[in-house]
Amino acid sequence: xxxxxxxxxxxxxxxxxxxxxxxxxxxxxxxxxxxxxxxxxxxxxxxxxxxxxxxxxxxxxxxxxxxxxxxxxxxxxxxxxxxxxxxxxxxxxxxxxxxxxxxxxxxxxxxxxx
Amino acid sequence: xxxxxxxxxxxxxxxxxxxxxxxxxxxxxxxxxxxxxxxxxxxxxxxxxxxxxxxxxxxxxxxxxxxxxxxxxxxxxxxxxxxxxxxxxxxxxxxxxxxxxxxxxxxxxxxxxxx
Numbered sequence: 417x418x419x420x421x422x423x424x425x426x427x428x429x430x431x432x433x434x435x436x437x438x439x440x441x442x443x444x445x446x447x448x449x450x451x452x453x454x455x456x457x458x459x460x461x462x463x464x465x466x467x468x469x470x471x472x473x474x475x476x477x478x479x480x481x482x483x484x485x486x487x488x489x490x491x492x493x494x495x496x497x498x499x500x501x502x503x504x505x506x507x508x509x510x511x512x513x514x515x516x517x518x519x520x521x522x523x524x525x526x527x528x529x530x
Numbered sequence: 531x532x533x534x535x536x537x538x539x540x541x542x543x544x545x546x547x548x549x550x551x552x553x554x555x556x557x558x559x560x561x562x563x564x565x566x567x568x569x570x571x572x573x574x575x576x577x578x579x580x581x582x583x584x585x586x587x588x589x590x591x592x593x594x595x596x597x598x599x600x601x602x603x604x605x606x607x608x609x610x611x612x613x614x615x616x617x618x619x620x621x622x623x624x625x626x627x628x629x630x631x632x633x634x635x636x637x638x639x640x641x642x643x644x645x
Contacts, residue, residue, distance in 0.1 A: 448630035448631075450630075457637070458637060459534075459619070459635040459636055459637040459638065460574070460619070460633075460635040462632055462633070462634075465626065465630055465632070467626070467630050473626070475632070506573050506574075508573070510630060510631065512630075517579075517631070518564060518576035518579060519576065519631075519633060520576065521573030521574050521575070522573055523572065523573055524571070524572065524573050526571070
């Protein structure tokens with residue numbers, strides 16, 4: 417069966433510090449991968465998606481970046497965090513080659529920027 | 531731009547009753563619409579997907595309808611139980627260039643089933 421891991425589960429970082437969140441998927445090959453952010457009281461916002469190694473598409477302008485160094489690894493980074501970067505970060509995957517399949521979400525990382 | 535509206539107010543119902551949640555959207559004609567469940571502090575969990583040419587979809591106690599004319603989806607939970615208490619998210623589906631799909635989520639409706 418497939419599983420998706422995210423770490424850390426919670427993170428408290430000062431403004432201006434760097435960020436690295438990691439997501440890995442097991443039990444599937446060539447998945448589509450996604451990073452979402454959920455701010456308090458707001459819906460999930462798609463940040464980045466990837467359909468293959470090294471292929472990253474950004475949905476919104478921001479001080480965040482994403483990378484996919486391996487097929488089942490997706491990393492979200494920032495060089496300098498802003499207060500507005502606080503939120504619940506979720507990684508998700510879906511089956512490659514399908515355009516109408518469900519997405520499977522990880523447990524999330526709660527980021528608080530102080 | 532696409533806009534999805536779900537009742538922002540929490541829905542409280544009595545155990546055993548049918549819960550009905552509404553999802554309305556504008557400025558978009560999705561080919562698919564999905565519903566997810568999210569518990570506090572957890573990631574969303576997929577429940578049902580309905581295609582534009584399907585009027586209704588069922589899965590156990592769950593039923594989803596999709597009216598492309600009204601631009602509305604209704605999500606029903608019959609014989610509701612306290613364990614059904616959660617936030618339910620509606621998401622519009624859009625195909626991305628190169629494969630994959632983008633889901634645009636509503637803010638969700640919190641359901642509380644009381645004994």
